[in-house]
Amino acid sequence: MKIALIGNPNAGKTSLFNQLTGLNQKVANFTGVTVEKKTGTFTLPNQKKVFVTDLPGTYSLYPKSADEQVVLDFLLDTQNPEKPDIILVVADASNLQRNLLLFSEVQSLGFPIILVLNMIDIAQKSGWEIDLSKLSALLQTPIVCTNSRSGEGIQELKQKITDFQKLTPKEPNSVLQTYQSFIPLFQEIAEKYHLPNIYWSNLYLHHYERLTFLKDTDKQFFQTLQLKNNFHPLNLQAEETLERFREIEKITSQCIQKHEKPYNPQSFTRKIDKILLHPIWGYSSFLIVLLLIFTAIFQWAELPMNWIEQTFVSFQSFFKENLPSHFLTNLWTNGILAGISSVVTFIPQIALLFGFIAILEETGYMTRVMIMMDKIMRKFGLNGKSIVPLISGAACAIPAILATRNIDNPKERLITTLVVPLISCSARLPIYTVMIALIVPNKLLWGFLHYQALALLAMYLLGLLMAMFAAKVLNRFLPYQGNDYFIVEMPTYKMPRWKNVGITIFEKVKTFVIDAGKVIIVISVILWALASYSWGDNMEQAEKAVRMAHPTLSEAELVPLINSARLESSFAGILGKTLEPIIEPLGFDWKIGISLITSFAAREVFIATMSVIYGLGDEGDEQSVRQKMATEINPKTGKPKYSLAVGFSLMIFYAFAMQCMSTFAVVWKETRSIRYPLGQLVFFNILAYLASWITYNLLR
Amino acid sequence: MKLNEVPAGKKVKVQEYLQKGVFLKLLEMGVLPNATIEILGKAPLGCPIYIAVQDTFIALRKSEAQTLVIQEVQS
Numbered sequence: 001m002k003i004a005l006i007g008n009p010n011a012g013k014t015s016l017f018n019q020l021t022g023l024n025q026k027v028a029n030f031t032g033v034t035v036e037k038k039t040g041t042f043t044l045p046n047q048k049k050v051f052v053t054d055l056p057g058t059y060s061l062y063p064k065s066a067d068e069q070v071v072l073d074f075l076l077d078t079q080n081p082e083k084p085d086i087i088l089v090v091a092d093a094s095n096l097q098r099n100l101l102l103f104s105e106v107q108s109l110g111f112p113i114i115l116v117l118n119m120i121d122i123a124q125k126s127g128w129e130i131d132l133s134k135l136s137a138l139l140q141t142p143i144v145c146t147n148s149r150s151g152e153g154i155q156e157l158k159q160k161i162t163d164f165q166k167l168t169p170k171e172p173n174s175v176l177q178t179y180q181s182f183i184p185l186f187q188e189i190a191e192k193y194h195l196p197n198i199y200w201s202n203l204y205l206h207h208y209e210r211l212t213f214l215k216d217t218d219k220q221f222f223q224t225l226q227l228k229n230n231f232h233p234l235n236l237q238a239e240e241t242l243e244r245f246r247e248i249e250k251i252t253s254q255c256i257q258k259h260e261k262p263y264n265p266q267s268f269t270r271k272i273d274k275i276l277l278h279p280i281w282g283y284s285s286f287l288i289v290l291l292l293i294f295t296a297i298f299q300w301a302e303l304p305m306n307w308i309e310q311t312f313v314s315f316q317s318f319f320k321e322n323l324p325s326h327f328l329t330n331l332w333t334n335g336i337l338a339g340i341s342s343v344v345t346f347i348p349q350i351a352l353l354f355g356f357i358a359i360l361e362e363t364g365y366m367t368r369v370m371i372m373m374d375k376i377m378r379k380f381g382l383n384g385k386s387i388v389p390l391i392s393g394a395a396c397a398i399p400a401i402l403a404t405r406n407i408d409n410p411k412e413r414l415i416t417t418l419v420v421p422l423i424s425c426s427a428r429l430p431i432y433t434v435m436i437a438l439i440v441p442n443k444l445l446w447g448f449l450h451y452q453a454l455a456l457l458a459m460y461l462l463g464l465l466m467a468m469f470a471a472k473v474l475n476r477f478l479p480y481q482g483n484d485y486f487i488v489e490m491p492t493y494k495m496p497r498w499k500n501v502g503i504t505i506f507e508k509v510k511t512f513v514i515d516a517g518k519v520i521i522v523i524s525v526i527l528w529a530l531a532s533y534s535w536g537d538n539m540e541q542a543e544k545a546v547r548m549a550h551p552t553l554s555e556a557e558l559v560p561l562i563n564s565a566r567l568e569s570s571f572a573g574i575l576g577k578t579l580e581p582i583i584e585p586l587g588f589d590w591k592i593g594i595s596l597i598t599s600f601a602a603r604e605v606f607i608a609t610m611s612v613i614y615g616l617g618d619e620g621d622e623q624s625v626r627q628k629m630a631t632e633i634n635p636k637t638g639k640p641k642y643s644l645a646v647g648f649s650l651m652i653f654y655a656f657a658m659q660c661m662s663t664f665a666v667v668w669k670e671t672r673s674i675r676y677p678l679g680q681l682v683f684f685n686i687l688a689y690l691a692s693w694i695t696y697n698l699l700r
Numbered sequence: 701m702k703l704n705e706v707p708a709g710k711k712v713k714v715q716e717y718l719q720k721g722v723f724l725k726l727l728e729m730g731v732l733p734n735a736t737i738e739i740l741g742k743a744p745l746g747c748p749i750y751i752a753v754q755d756t757f758i759a760l761r762k763s764e765a766q767t768l769v770i771q772e773v774q775s
Contacts, residue, residue, distance in 0.1 A: 059725075059728035059729055060728045062724070062728070064721075064725060094755070095730065095755060095756065097730065098728075098729065098730030098756070101728060234720045234721070234724065235720070237724060238720065238723065238724055238727070241724065241727050241728065242727070242733075245727075245732060266752075266755050266757075269757065270740070270752075273740065273741075273750070273757070274741075277740075277741055277743070277750055278741075279742075279743060279744045282743075283744075371743075371748055371750075371759040372743060372748075374747075374748060374761070375743065375745065375747050375748070485721060485722060485725050485760075485761075485764060486748070486759075486760065486761045486764065487722070487725045487726060487729065487758060487759075487760045487761075487764060488758065488759050488760070489729055489756060489757065489758055490750070490757040490758065490759055491757075492757075
């Protein structure tokens with residue numbers, strides 16, 4: 001059996017979905033759009049399996065935005081393979097009148113419905129008295145009361161779904177006054193498209209332009225019909241909605257009463273909003289929240305991440321010692337295990353970020369963040385909610401890109417996803433610090449400003465400014481999909497439901513590990529092969545040459561030199577040298593060339609690669625690498641190789657270039673199209689190249 | 701007077717909707733034609749504007765508030 005959940009935003013639809021399905025959920029996209037589609041399964045008391053789709057929240061069947069549009073496409077497509085057998089209309093029991101509008105529209109479509117009065121506890125506490133049997137009779141529909149926070153009523157709901165088939169399907173309710181004069185027209189449409197009733201015809205005629213399953217010829221047909229019959233969509237929609245509200249009022253006045261009660265979630269919310277939406281205190285408290293999130297993914301996550309890295313390092317050495325020296329051993333330890341390790345190390349950051357985001361969503365604060373930041377972010381084609389991914393991006397782009405899921409508007413979400421990698425993440429920090437220590441004097445400006453700190457700040461600001469600029473450009477060129485209006489309901493504040501927080505964290509981590517993880521492991525293996533193999537016996541020859549040149553050195557002293565020579569002669573080394581003529585205008589040599597290639601595993605690998613090339617071994621620390629770089633002389637000029645120009649050129653390249661396999665994988669999986677990460681790869685790297693070239697030539 | 705010109709704390713009724721779309725959106729959110737709207741506050745620069753209608757809290761942009769011609773209600 002297939003059922004669908006539909007309801008107003010903030011009616012508690014998602015937590016009802018969580019209560020029904022638990023962890024048996026899957027997140028995908030609706031076909032053709034980047035609107036998230038949650039599906040799941042659960043078992044009925046009679047052991048039958050039910051397939052549930054959670055539709056985006058909407059106020060009516062007259063959608064204003066792309067995510068609401070999906071609901072219509074889902075319901076009105078007669079060929080939809082997931083066409084629901086029952087629709088659960090989820091309504092907020094404490095705001096029933098308004099919630100019944102959507103119910104009455106869905107009922108007019110003739111779908112079998114169970115009306116779920118959710119948050120019944122809050123409604124009762126705040127003084128609503130609902131005569132359920134009367135309401136059920138007047139609306140001609142079965143009703144279940146639930147409290148999706150505690151899980152109350154869920155068993156009853158499952159029982160109602162089980163018993164449902166025993167009820168006789170009802171005829172669609174009477175024709176609205178509004179459409180009296182259009183009945184013959186509607187009947188004609190219903191016949192032509194084999195529609196169940198004439199309310200479908202109305203919605204087809206009203207929405208034909210945006211219904212994705214209609215062909216162009218159909219659209220032309222509807223267009224002429226609208227003109228010929230004086231069908232004014234907006235006027236009719238207004239009339240219909242008012243008529244429905246009048247009907248609803250008639251019904252609710254008979255069976256709903258409101259008593260004054262001391263418990264009033266609205267007055268509580270008002271008090272909190274006086275502070276949290278205040279022009280000064282509101283923004284300051286938001287800043288503190290952002291700071292907390294940032295500290296969490298930047299600092300708190302470090303401990304478990306280090307621990308995971310250490311564990312994998314000991315795994316790798318364990319396998320190296322206990323398995324025979326063989327190609328497969330190398331593939332397993334240096335290729336696959338290294339890849340798994342880089343996937344797993346992201347988990348603490350993702351879990352922490354989504355813990356915070358889920359809490360912000362659950363309490364109702366996230367909506368306020370979106371509203372408060374709207375004015376600034378809108379200028380760049382971004383959403384108020386984009387601020388969270390953008391700030392998180394300063395720690396790591398991976399959790400940040402996953403966090404864009406919270407943005408409902410598909411275009412704003414896409415732009416955020418595309419620009420987040422430009423924000424300087426924590427993996428760029430080691431490169432910045434090494435280069436700044438190398439080229440920027442350790443002195444004070446005007447006695448109190450540290451030059452090196454200023455340089456670091458400048459690098460971070462540069463990333464942020466470029467991200468905003470890119471957003472502005474993308475906003476120009478991407479097709480318009482925006483909401484027509486920004487009229488947003490602010491839910492009352494609630495305590496977070498910890499079960500929902502847990503499910504969110506689990507789902508995000510799972511999707512990341514399964515979706516992006518695969519890609520990361522594959523790229524990791526390719527990078528390992530590039531750095532460990534070469535044509536014929538090139539690498540063995542290189543090793544032999546080192547041994548010949550230093551006959552007096554001990555084996556321990558030889559190993560770093562051999563590793564350096566082997567890397568130089570590997571595929572990666574050959575590539576680095578091939579790259580040299582291309583990157584020479586930026587002031588880079590083949591050593592940096594090799595590091596650029598290996599950096600694709602993660603930017604911080606730059607330091608490790610430079611360390612191997614300089615013959616310091618894998619474990620060369622930042623300081624010794626820096627010393628080596630400081631003493632290197634440019635053979636052409638006779639001056640230090642790492643001048644101010646080369647140093648800044650390199651930093652700017654790292655600031656803008658897309659050189660992170662995990663980001664590539666995540667953007668691919670999140671946008672569900674390889675075009676976007678490939679586009680980032682091409683455009684960001686051209687941008688990085690040009691910016692570096694300009695920097696190098698200005699400072700030289 | 702337009703909705704965006706009303707200071708926080710006042711209560712108003714809408715006399716005229718200059719844009720059908722805004723009217724419809726508000727209507728679906730439960731703002732019936734004769735409803736009393738309370739202005740709760742405004743963000744810096746007057747956008748967005750926070751309002752309360754019965755038990756519903758709504759935020760809307762200045763540009764949308766400008767399409768609502770209102771009359772003050774004495775409370």
